[in-house]
Amino acid sequence: MIIHERMSFHKITTFRREAPINQLLYVRNSRELGKGGEYAYKKGLPVLLLGDGSNVLPTKIGFNGLVVIYKTPKCTFEPLSDNIVRIPGGQSLRATTLSLARCGMDLTTFSGIPGTIGAAVHNNSGRTALGRNIGECVKEVSTLDIRTGKTHSMTNEELVFRNRSTVLKEPNNGTVITSVTLELPRMSSKKTMNFYKTVFRERYKKNREGVFTAGSAWINDTLSRVCNFGEETIEGGSIQTRDLIKKLGLDKIDINGAHLTRKYCFLRLEPDSSGKNTRTSDDDIRALMNLVGGRLKDEFGVDPVLEIEIIGPNGMISSEDFLSKNY
Numbered sequence: 058m059i060i061h062e063r064m065s066f067h068k069i070t071t072f073r074r075e076a077p078i079n080q081l082l083y084v085r086n087s088r089e090l091g092k093g094g095e096y097a098y099k100k101g102l103p104v105l106l107l108g109d110g111s112n113v114l115p116t117k118i119g120f121n122g123l124v125v126i127y128k129t130p131k132c133t134f135e136p137l138s139d140n141i142v143r144i145p146g147g148q149s150l151r152a153t154t155l156s157l158a159r160c161g162m163d164l165t166t167f168s169g170i171p172g173t174i175g176a177a178v179h180n181n182s183g184r185t186a187l188g189r190n191i192g193e194c195v196k197e198v199s200t201l202d203i204r205t206g207k208t209h210s211m212t213n214e215e216l217v218f219r220n221r222s223t224v225l226k227e228p229n230n231g232t233v234i235t236s237v238t239l240e241l242p243r244m245s246s247k248k249t250m251n252f253y254k255t256v257f258r259e260r261y262k263k264n265r266e267g268v269f270t271a272g273s274a275w276i277n278d279t280l281s282r283v284c285n286f287g288e289e290t291i292e293g294g295s296i297q298t299r300d301l302i303k304k305l306g307l308d309k310i311d312i313n314g315a316h317l318t319r320k321y322c323f324l325r326l327e328p329d330s331s332g333k334n335t336r337t338s339d340d341d342i343r344a345l346m347n348l349v350g351g352r353l354k355d356e357f358g359v360d361p362v363l364e365i366e367i368i369g370p371n372g373m374i375s376s377e378d379f380l381s382k383n384y
């Protein structure tokens with residue numbers, strides 16, 4: 058077990074923010090996860106689990122414990138029947154969808170989403186525009202409690218899938234998804250590969266705009282009721298949060314490197330010449346988030362919910378704690 062000391066979040070999260078990490082450990086499977094948990098327990102360190110770091114924002118203080126990065130290097134899946142497969146939780150979602158497509162199993166809708174499959178299930182990741190979320194394919198998951206080493210399994214119902222959340226998305230509950238069992242539509246591999254290529258092409262530009270971001274910072278919901286904006290009447294259900302942000306011109310604001318991208322309104326932390334973000338403070342990000350939240354509420358009665366998770370000094374913190382500096 059190799060523990061890396063005094064590391065930074067800039068290399069392991071997509072925001073590329075410079076923020077210190079006390080200790081860092083890479084693991085590939087349940088056995089190594091268990092050892093990492095045991096080590097943290099013996100040393101009395103808080104543990105933070107990450108996959109590809111594409112849905113998290115570290116605060117400038119960094120993390121005062123052991124960060125465990127769970128990624129499975131090889132792409133494998135275990136067929137349990139004709140249309141049911143079991144996949145390691147640390148595996149890349151993109152590589153998994155490709156290898157399943159080659160075998161005529163369709164998970165392609167989610168192929169453009171960065172990150173690992175365990176994290177995608179934890180967050181019920183998906184495609185808002187298509188109204189599709191990964192939870193609809195999940196039969197069950199195997200889990201490991203990183204604090205106690207106890208293993209367990211949870212059914213789809215027990216996970217309680219909601220819009221970009223599950224019961225596991227509560228700060229610091231310690232549950233790692235070590236494998237995911239999926240039930241998928243079966244078709245010819247030619248058809249699934251064509252689907253895969255279409256999604257890949259369509260997502261290419263979106264993911265390019267997503268560099269130094271974690272995708273949508275807020276859940277990109279649709280407006281639930283009719284609203285008047287100047288002379289314009291906007292019908293409920295007709296417009297997404299990011300389009301409301303654009304209507305308010307909030308995509309043109311930059312607070313010391315914190316800004317929203319032009320097309321998709323992803324929160325982006327502008328890097329400096331070193332390729333990482335060092336200059337944007339937590340107050341800058343807070344100011345931008347409060348401005349966006351306040352204007353959406355005042356103009357459209359919308360209370361945007363953060364989709365990204367915020368890493369505080371001892372573990373994940375709620376958006377309320379971040380916005381009120383309570384960490």
Ligand SMILES: Cc1cc2nc3c(=O)[nH]c(=O)nc-3n(C[C@H](O)[C@H](O)[C@H](O)COP(=O)(O)OP(=O)(O)OC[C@H]3O[C@@H](n4cnc5c(N)ncnc54)[C@H](O)[C@@H]3O)c2cc1C
Binds near residue numbers: 271
């Ligand atoms: C350019 C871009 C586009 C994006 N587009 C989309 C999109 O279209 N739809 C969408 O839903 N999301 C999108 N995202 C967000 C992100 O890709 C997803 O939320 C993804 O599922 C996060 O995976 P990760 O491995 O990077 O998780 P991380 O950011 O590393 O972790 C996120 C959370 O998952 C937990 N976690 C990690 N691994 C596990 C595990 N094995 N078991 C249990 N919990 C775990 C972590 O503790 C943390 O709480 C986008 C991000 C980017 C950068």
